[in-house]
Amino acid sequence: MRVEMLMFFLGIFFFGPVAIIYMVVSKVEPVGTTAFLLLAGMCVLVGGYLWILGRRVDKRPEDDPFGEIKEREGQLGEFSPHSWWPFVLGIAVTLVFAGVAIGRWVIVFGVILGIIGLIGQLFEFSRGIHAH
Structure with missing residues (x-):
């Protein structure tokens, strides 16, 4: 979960400054400014959720930098073969x-x-x- 958490937390460092730059350049245009600020907030929400979840669950095979593909073999779920x-x-x-x-x-x-x-x-x- 560490990689996913970092990906979302890095979105804060992109969307936060972009929101500030957009606010200055557009002279506080409300729709775009709100959208960028909400994007930064959503990155905080998802990153925080993954951080909390990562502390509760055991390490997954894909979290191991030296992990092998065979460690993740087996059934991953139940999927419909031909659902309309x-x-x-x-x-x-x-x-x-x-x-x-x-x-x-x-x-x-x-x-x-x-x-x-x-x-x-x-x-x-x-x-x-x-x-x-």
Whole structure:
């Protein structure tokens, strides 16, 4: 977790100065300044979370600088071999964001499709050939 934590904490040293420079150059333009400050804050949140999590969990094989690939072999998780639900959820998110530009009625269809896709994704392993 150390590498991931450092990557996010280094984002503070980039986005913080960029926010200050942007604030000076744009004469305190509110949207961009807020966005850069929020980016720096999000780096603090994620880096802090990874720091706390890294103290609680044991060292992973990828944290060892002299680690071998064979130390990380085995099952990493359970993944669906051919799921269409992520595609359905992607279309739903696209409809919601397009609804902002097209009209609010499109957002309704996106939310309905998103609920259907989320239920399908959650219960994918409850029925059919991949049921547990």
